[in-house]
Amino acid sequence: MNSSKSLSDSLFFEQKMTIRQIVADYLKRFYFVLIAFSIVVLAALLWAFSEVAYSTEITSSDEAQQGIPVNVIELKPVKSFTRKRNYTGKVTAARTSELAFERSGKLIKISVDEGDHVEVGMPLANLSTRHLDVMRLKLQAERAAAQAKLEEFLAGPRRQEIEVAEAEVRQLKAKHKNLDADHIRNQKLLKRNAISKSVFEASESDLQQQKAQLDAAISRLSELKEGTRKEQIAAQKAVVANLDASLADNQVDLDDTVLTAPFSGRISKRYADEGTVISPDMPLFKIVEDQKLEARIGVPVEMAKSLEHGMQKQVQLNGKSYESTLKAILPELDPVTRTQEVVLSLNAKAAQHLVPGQVIRIEIEEPVEMQGFWLPLSALARGERGLWSAYAVINGEADSELILEKRKIEILHTEGDRVLVRGTLKTGDQIVINGTHKLASNQRVVIKSVR
Template sequence: MQGNPTQEETHGQILLDKKDIPTETEVPPTTNSRTRRLMALGGAGLLAAGVIGGLSLVASKSEKQAPSEPSQTATNAIPVETLKVEPVSSYQVQRSYTGEITARRTSKVGFERSGQLAQLFVEEGDRVTAGQPLAKLDTRNLQAQRQQLQAQRDRALAKLEQLQNGPRTEDIEAARANVRNLEKELQLKKKQRSRREYLYHEGAISREHRDEFRYQQEALAARLDEARSRLQKLLNGTRQEEIAAQRATVRELEASINNIHVTLDKSVLKAPFTGTVSQRNFDEGTVVQAGQPVVRLVENSSPEARIGLPAQFARTLQPGTSQTVQVGSQKFSATVASILPEVDPQTRTQVVVLNLEATAISYASPGQTVRMHRTKTIETQGYWVPLSALTQSVRGLWTCYVVVPSSQGQGWQVQQQTVEILHQNSDRAFVRGTLQANQRLVANGTHRLVPGQQVRPVTATANQPNANQQAQLSQQ
């Protein structure tokens, strides 16, 4: 079967036919040339009929492949990707709250008295145990005071023992001998005075000489009374009041010595708990004041996390419950230890103290940032839509386009809807407004559209989730 002539053959045939057309100067065509012209015109007619048949076949195939829409699409319609919006009753908001890793105990350790720093036994970064010496002050003056007080205490103890034993026999005999001696001297003075009185009355001596002997006799009598009292005291023994007073003196000296011992003990700075030396402030030879920090000690036990949460979130936590916190890229289990009662006046948050698990010691150091993630479900009606479908409008509102049947009765057109963004998450937003359930939303390319414009809807590609899938992803 002979095929239809190509376009080039037809074109060549037409050119040939033009050459055969007679002009005003040419001779009228002969019968053969007229026959050839008729054959050429018949071939061109057959070619035109074939082209028209082919176009009709393509048009019928296009009609079969077109979607079953209410009417055919207009010739100037813009293709747009659409997705069906489905209503949801809530959305979830994930909040991240930041806190700090702290040690359970941190102390700036210093001496209770001032003095010269004689020795430092640790360096920064050293691990120490409770009671381990960290530094020492010069104690030479305290040791001298202790020796002096010890000597005074020994003397007081010896006197106390003497009082408790009572007077010795030798002392009593010596006192008696002294009394007897004074009695004889007094007798002699009395006789001498009697003689002096006689001589005075005879005029042999002066009155002054007589008074001198009288005063000597009286003084000797006073000494005798004193000696007798001393002897009686020895005979009576030591009084209990004297023994008690001496015991009090001994206790006072012992208390002073104990005070020196305490001061000497406080001259050695010791670690109050097991930890790590994080800071050393002085070197040997420095004179430090009482209470001035010498080293800073951080406890080595499991760290704590202190995170500020809104009061309404903090009230939902209970001490002893387990939570998950994040330090850097690591996540750890933590137990709520306590919730501080006061709300910070600046941040309006309530501090929650959490004890991290033991494995966190190697990863979490005091001062690091710690985060806690909390999810809140907000009950409200709305739709999840992609951000690419929204265009900013006025008064804080946004607009989007939905596809509706054309008002002309043929194809589709876009209709503008006004919405309010309630929540934004990555590349999607939760909105509410004039959108209706199951409407076909233009997913992107809204900058090309105007209200009422003719469009040709195309279902969104598989990698573009619809609103219902986005809501499910958010809830996950």
């Protein structure tokens, strides 16, 4: 029994050691294959590098014998050019207003707040109207009384008044007739010394008084029959008109208790709250017409002379362009910047994206009279003492030989990737346009292309 157990154990351990040996054998073979592959790849790379180096040496040798290929530009003279200048300004609202009441009073209602959009004619705030309402009632009562009196004048006296006046005249005539008869009798009696002179004088005085009363009654009757005088009617009409004017003035004061928007825009600031007693010189709101914007930009006086009203110009902000129309050129010079301000009306698209106060830029083309030659920036080479130079292709001593000659130049103007230069250059010269850092004077070259 023990012998069989030991035999099985020996077979188990013998089988386990065999698997390990197999795995180790496979790993050794893989390492050998990997090392062999690496050696082959390294050998291939060394061979390729040697070929490239050999080829480069041959090419360099050929270039040294034939010349370095270069790209050149043939110079053409320039007498004038257009220079683009940038000027900055700011965006402003077409209209900005500080709104205030035209009369004093207590602020009882505010209908809008900062940031609200308002339309033209929209009520913004209200003042108390108590005193004005009472005054209006008083004026309306006085006007009604004056109108009634005017209508009475226009209608004239009633028939009953005329009949009463006629009766009074008849009564006074009868009384006057009796007094006149008594006076005649007294006159006869005085001649016969039947009465005293004082009695006669008393009767004469009564007769005269009665005559005066009769004349006054007859005059009143005549006035009633003729109606009211035109002057009285005119005076009463003036009284009514004066009261109408007072009522109209009262209505204006009532209208002034409501503050309305003079144009469509947005409320920028609010300066008071309900309950504040407002005076006419105290602003309540600041309104900005944000849907119609303008650009105000200062330009030199010489540049302003070249601009015309109605010109279409593009203005830029944050890399975006907006259309604008030249609205005005202000006649005065800014004392600080010494520039003349131009006003441009921005289109509706700009009003949707821009805000008053932003800095905006305009690009204006300026004609410049200056002679020279245009060269690309890549054609410039560093010269002596910080100066600039360029390489010109000229004929060498041998036939068909081309060499380089360094020419000193002066930069007059830079525009994008090109410069306007002058110097020891002439029309038709062929100037190398790139790779100048690899070149030197008297170096042999071959023209690859001509611009």
